[in-house]
Amino acid sequence: MERTAHTPPGLPVVGNLPRLARDPLRFLTGMQDAYANQYPLVRVDPQVGQSVTVVLDPDIAHEVLADRDRFRRPNVGAQEQRRQGLVSSDGALWEQQRSVLDPEFVGGRLADYAEIAGDTLEETLTAWPESGRVDLFEELSILTMRVITRSLFSQDTDRERGETVHEALAALNDEFDASVFDLVLPEQLQSGVSAEFEEADAVLDSVATEFVDWHLNHEDPPRDVITALIDAKADPDIELSENELIDQTVLFMTGGQETTALTIAYAFYWLSQNPAAKERVRAEAQDVLDGGQPGWADLSDLTYTERVVRETLRLTPAVWSVSREAREPVTLAGTDLDAGEFVMLPIYAHHRDSRVWSDPLTFDPDRWAGSASRGDSAYYPFGSGPRVCIGRQVALTEAQFALAHVLQHYDVQVTADELDLQPSVTLRPSGPMEAEISALE
Structure with a gap:
C-alpha cells in the first residue's frame, strides 16, 4: 500500500498549487505553522501536473540535501536548464567542477578576497x-559585482557595466516567476522563453x-577562478x-x-528598523x-556585525527555498515518492x-551570542x-565588511517601514529599495 504525505485541503482539480504560485512565502510559512507539529511532510497534489512534497521537518530537509544518490538538483528556470555550471550540473560533472574550484575558496585565497573587498569598498565610498536618496539594492549590486569580478x-x-548586469538579472528573475512552476504544470500549460530572457541571457x-x-x-593570467578552470581544461581526465x-x-x-x-x-533594512543595533x-x-x-x-573582531549578518540571513535569506527531485522511487519520512517527484525545502519557513x-x-x-548561538538544522x-x-x-566576509565600513562613515536609513518581497530565483525586493544616506561628521 502506497504511503502518501498529508495533503492540506485545497481547490478542486488544482489543489493548493495556485496558493503556492501566488504567494509562496505566505503559503509555506502557513503550512509550517499549521502542520509541522503533526507531519514531517505535506503534499501539494493537484489533479493536473505533478505533485510537490514540502518538507516541514528541517532534519528531513538536511537528509534530502545530503543524499545525492537518491535526490538530485532540478534545473529550475530557463537559464539553469541551458548552463552546465557548478550550480546546475550533476553527477560526475559536478564532482569534477567542485574538485577544481574548492581550492579557490579556502585558506589564503579567502584572505586575498577580503583585501579586494576592503579596497573596493574604500573606492566605492x-x-x-555627502547625502541623498539612492536605490540601495542597485548600489550594492554594483559594489558586489566589482568585488566578484x-x-x-x-x-x-x-x-x-554593473548597472547592465543588475538589469539583466532583474529580467531573469521575471522570467523565473513565469517558469518555475513549469516543473509541476502539464506540458501544454508551461510557459516558453521570452524575448526579454533571451536578451538578458x-x-x-x-x-x-x-x-x-x-x-x-x-x-600569464593571474591566479583566479577562470585560471583554475582553464588549467583544469588542459587535464585529459577532466x-x-x-x-x-x-x-x-x-x-x-x-x-x-x-x-x-x-x-x-x-541588513541595512533591519538596522534601520532597529536603531540601537545600528549604533552597536x-x-x-x-x-x-x-x-x-x-x-x-x-x-574575527567584528563579532556583533557577524551576528547581524547571521540574523539577517535567518529572517530574509537570499535563497528562500531549495528543491530536489527524486532520482528513483524513494521512501522519505515514511512517505513514498515517485521517481521525478519534486521536493521543496522551504528555508524561509524553517x-x-x-x-x-x-x-x-x-x-x-x-x-547568536555565545551559548545562545544556533547551529541546528533549522538554519541553513x-x-x-x-x-x-x-x-x-x-x-x-563581504557582508560584514560592507556594514562595518559604510556605517563608520555614513548613516543609511531604508525609507520603507515594511519589506515587499518577491520570491523569485532569489528573495528580492519587489521594487527599488530606497534609502537616505548621509555622511557622518
Missing part, C-alpha cells in the same frame, strides 16, 4: 555623495565571454569545454553578486577599524519556525550537504 576573475567593472554571456577570452589570450567555462563564469558572476547584495541590503555596529566598526578600511585580520526560534519574527542579533541559508554554497565564507 569615496564616490558616494575583481576577486574571482581579475577583471574590473565600471558602474555602467545574451548580456551575461557577452560579459562572461569577454572575461574568459581575456584569460585565454593573456600570456572534461571541460569552452562553453562550460563561460557557463561557470556566468553562474559565479550572477549568483555570488546578487545574493550578497541582497544580504547587505536587508557603528561603534564596533569605529573601535576595530578606527576609520580605516577592513582587512582579513579585522574579521528560519521562522516558532517551534525552534524564540520570538521568530523579531530581529535579535544577540540570539547556504544550503547544506555536499552542495553547500562554495562561496559562503566570501559572502559572509
Whole structure:
C-alpha cells in the first residue's frame, strides 16, 4: 500500500498549487505553522501536473540535501536548464567542477578576497555623495559585482557595466516567476522563453565571454577562478569545454553578486528598523577599524556585525527555498515518492519556525551570542550537504565588511517601514529599495 504525505485541503482539480504560485512565502510559512507539529511532510497534489512534497521537518530537509544518490538538483528556470555550471550540473560533472574550484575558496585565497573587498569598498565610498536618496539594492549590486569580478576573475567593472548586469538579472528573475512552476504544470500549460530572457541571457554571456577570452589570450593570467578552470581544461581526465567555462563564469558572476547584495541590503533594512543595533555596529566598526578600511585580520573582531549578518540571513535569506527531485522511487519520512517527484525545502519557513526560534519574527542579533548561538538544522541559508554554497565564507566576509565600513562613515536609513518581497530565483525586493544616506561628521 502506497504511503502518501498529508495533503492540506485545497481547490478542486488544482489543489493548493495556485496558493503556492501566488504567494509562496505566505503559503509555506502557513503550512509550517499549521502542520509541522503533526507531519514531517505535506503534499501539494493537484489533479493536473505533478505533485510537490514540502518538507516541514528541517532534519528531513538536511537528509534530502545530503543524499545525492537518491535526490538530485532540478534545473529550475530557463537559464539553469541551458548552463552546465557548478550550480546546475550533476553527477560526475559536478564532482569534477567542485574538485577544481574548492581550492579557490579556502585558506589564503579567502584572505586575498577580503583585501579586494576592503579596497573596493574604500573606492566605492569615496564616490558616494555627502547625502541623498539612492536605490540601495542597485548600489550594492554594483559594489558586489566589482568585488566578484575583481576577486574571482581579475577583471574590473565600471558602474555602467554593473548597472547592465543588475538589469539583466532583474529580467531573469521575471522570467523565473513565469517558469518555475513549469516543473509541476502539464506540458501544454508551461510557459516558453521570452524575448526579454533571451536578451538578458545574451548580456551575461557577452560579459562572461569577454572575461574568459581575456584569460585565454593573456600570456600569464593571474591566479583566479577562470585560471583554475582553464588549467583544469588542459587535464585529459577532466572534461571541460569552452562553453562550460563561460557557463561557470556566468553562474559565479550572477549568483555570488546578487545574493550578497541582497544580504547587505536587508541588513541595512533591519538596522534601520532597529536603531540601537545600528549604533552597536557603528561603534564596533569605529573601535576595530578606527576609520580605516577592513582587512582579513579585522574579521574575527567584528563579532556583533557577524551576528547581524547571521540574523539577517535567518529572517530574509537570499535563497528562500531549495528543491530536489527524486532520482528513483524513494521512501522519505515514511512517505513514498515517485521517481521525478519534486521536493521543496522551504528555508524561509524553517528560519521562522516558532517551534525552534524564540520570538521568530523579531530581529535579535544577540540570539547568536555565545551559548545562545544556533547551529541546528533549522538554519541553513547556504544550503547544506555536499552542495553547500562554495562561496559562503566570501559572502559572509563581504557582508560584514560592507556594514562595518559604510556605517563608520555614513548613516543609511531604508525609507520603507515594511519589506515587499518577491520570491523569485532569489528573495528580492519587489521594487527599488530606497534609502537616505548621509555622511557622518
